[in-house]
Amino acid sequence: MGRSLWFPGFPLPLLSVKEALDIPPLLEVLLDFPQQEVAKSIKLIEGHDKLVFALAPSGICSSSLLYNEMRHKGNLCHWAKFLWNAFIPTRIAFFLWKAVFNAISVDTNIQQRGIPMASKCSCCSNPNTESLDHLLFQGEVGTNIWDYFSKALNLSTCWDMPSLFANWLGKINLSNQFGMVTTAIAALTLWNIWLSRNSARFAGSSMSWISIKNQVITGIHDLSVSFNPKS
Numbered sequence: 001m002g003r004s005l006w007f008p009g010f011p012l013p014l015l016s017v018k019e020a021l022d023i024p025p026l027l028e029v030l031l032d033f034p035q036q037e038v039a040k041s042i043k044l045i046e047g048h049d050k051l052v053f054a055l056a057p058s059g060i061c062s063s064s065l066l067y068n069e070m071r072h073k074g075n076l077c078h079w080a081k082f083l084w085n086a087f088i089p090t091r092i093a094f095f096l097w098k099a100v101f102n103a104i105s106v107d108t109n110i111q112q113r114g115i116p117m118a119s120k121c122s123c124c125s126n127p128n129t130e131s132l133d134h135l136l137f138q139g140e141v142g143t144n145i146w147d148y149f150s151k152a153l154n155l156s157t158c159w160d161m162p163s164l165f166a167n168w169l170g171k172i173n174l175s176n177q178f179g180m181v182t183t184a185i186a187a188l189t190l191w192n193i194w195l196s197r198n199s200a201r202f203a204g205s206s207m208s209w210i211s212i213k214n215q216v217i218t219g220i221h222d223l224s225v226s227f228n229p230k231s
Contacts, residue, residue, distance in 0.1 A: 099132065
């Protein structure tokens with residue numbers, strides 16, 4: 001398939017792309033040097049011209065490839081695989097996702113939204129201000145339970161979310177059983193601390209790191225059917 005090329009005083013006959021590439025002087029007129037080099041490297045086969053979808057090796061356009069090219073892609077979260085997987089219950093995964101972004105309604109987060117309130121954590125014998133890091137990691141309950149499981153797993157302890165990813169999840173492989181169990185322990189620990197806090201806050205019970213530890217161990221047994229390494 002071709003088209004008629006025309007220059008003032010120098011009309012050109014109808015040429016196909018292949019014919020145009022076979023005329024070196026014509027390339028020098030139409031293209032600058034880098035484009036000429038690219039054109040010379042093009043090898044055309046005999047036959048009719050057809051549309052080729054450059055993103056597909058086959059040259060055939062598909063809706064899935066086109067959508068994947070056009071859609072907005074966010075930054076890759078290297079830690080997301082520890083939340084969204086087959087052995088972490090969905091409601092716990094959503095809680096962890098919110099915790100990563102400090103979107104849990106602890107006292108300091110409520111205060112930052114303009115709601116005046118006195119803060120008193122439920123996780124220490126001498127109450128402190130309740131922030132997310134304090135509740136989940138740095139209070140008496142969090143410190144004791146993370147020390148216990150860190151020693152049991154021979155890992156460094158955690159004092160906030162970044163250290164959890166660095167000292168625990170960054171040291172494991174989700175394709176083996178140890179990695180799955182470690183990830184589940186981390187998820188269930190955070191989840192059961194939160195449940196225990198709510199029970200203490202709204203039902204008048206007391207938080208106990210030993211009780212939470214036992215709940216985590218029970219939860220691990222319940223989830224154990226999912227701990228099958230990938231073949």
